[in-house]
Amino acid sequence: MRQAVRCRNHVQFALTQIKQPPRTDLKLHKPEKHIIPLTLNTLKAACSQCNLRELCLPYGLSEPEIEQLDSAVGARRRIKRQQNLYRAGESFEAIYAIRSGFFKTDVLLEDGRNQVTGFQMAGEILGMDGISGEAHTCNAVALEDSEVCVIPFSQLEHLSREIQTLQHHFHKVMSREIVRDHGVMMLLGTMRAEERLAAFLLNLSQRFTARGYSPAEFHLRMTRDEIGSYLGLKLETVSRAFSHFQEDGLISVQQKHIVILDHAGLKQLLNHQPN
Amino acid sequence: MRQAVRCRNHVQFALTQIKQPPRTDLKLHKPEKHIIPLTLNTLKAACSQCNLRELCLPYGLSEPEIEQLDSAVGARRRIKRQQNLYRAGESFEAIYAIRSGFFKTDVLLEDGRNQVTGFQMAGEILGMDGISGEAHTCNAVALEDSEVCVIPFSQLEHLSREIQTLQHHFHKVMSREIVRDHGVMMLLGTMRAEERLAAFLLNLSQRFTARGYSPAEFHLRMTRDEIGSYLGLKLETVSRAFSHFQEDGLISVQQKHIVILDHAGLKQLLNHQPN
């Protein structure tokens, strides 16, 4: 039974949970808020000044080690909404740590069908799919104006050979991605439509909470179609499930604005056997 | 279009293809064939004598480097059919390279639902899910009598810091797992039942071919139920799809014995738009 609980966690929790007072500014999805004033300080210091370092690659590193990592981190890069950070087929050079903003990754099939493989937020790492074949295998698209730290992969490997903690943490990050993917496979393979959406909402809530935002109230950065693609459902089904949750008093939906009214109720949906 | 082709490859091909003359002995699933006589030679030398090194961790390493890796590889371990290599919740100590045999990995949900997350064969690496949380997150079960090389993870990390090629190759292996998972997500999220099964058969064929076995004729090591779990289908649906393929002259099915009669025809099923 204990391992079953463990598995549940994989579906919902992609990142280590850290404690931080909840922020009240819930409008981070507005692009204006994301334009960080460029001072000498923010330009020079990457990780050592970053308030995401508990969620990101520097996790567990000592101060001097973080400064070493700083030197490896290349320029920051700003990605406007709807622009690609990278595309499938582009040669792989670097992985990216999200400083601010929101991304989706998707893969495209010959016949035009495409599948969203994930949504990524601040502190999460993008681009690890590219390591295996020296080229990216999916597209990464910003769902709002975003900023990433470019980490040239050869530099990261070089540094990993020197800093054991960094090496191990990077391995953990990659492994976490594998575990996350297993959670999605579970979701796609065994869950019904409303279970999938409930799991999705709880996962988002969890990740926003870990970043200090409200666990109950947030704005979806993606469309119903993108949610549907991720969950293996049609956009109409997603919309209907949202409406149904609202009827049952579990959430409040106003287009992309979501309020979770009954966290426990959503969780209960997951445990429920289909037959 | 090129990247679309690339994506298709992810669904079908999990491993680098290497050229080897096809073997005629197709009865490798018989346990007897897997009991390698224990000579001093096979006991002492792990990777340097292994004919799977082109598919496995030593790939790309020089002779002296492979010998270094040898020293890191711990004992081999034999796993009988239906026995667990590891279970979800067990503490993570090592990853495993499959020397011979066939495995499945699955995750279990609280309510009893479980999902097969993959099938692994010789040369493939098991256990990387455990790195992130210091405990395994899925179960690995042998589907036939098997043998694995135990690679203590701390040793692998230690050696990775010294051998750049090994470090990079290990990163590739992890990344390949992520890409493979994306392929499965695509399969589960967007494909119809018969497309899923066709993709599954082509993937198996591809991987057997890479190991020198016939691309057209093989024995399934798993039950219809396990295939169904992996593909997000019920066992009856899998069985019906097999029968339908046979009616159409695409394959021949005799319980677990499969002959692919029309490789191109199966491939065509994948490209077909559902609407």
Place this chain on the structure above:
DNA sequence: CGCGCCTTTGAAGGAGCTCAATTTAGGTGG
């Protein structure tokens, strides 16, 4: 040789999809 498990096949039911019409929100230009 017999038992159990796996597989096959049929028939009926349902969850989610398709198609279609309407509403709403957000961005744009007058």
Place this chain on the structure above:
DNA sequence: CCACCTAAATTGAGCTCCTTCAAAGGCGCG
């Protein structure tokens, strides 16, 4: 600031593919 325009979301109705339930057949193993 408002009217317009387009993209996104909602909602309904019918349909389809897969599931569910059930029963029979086959293979392997003790």
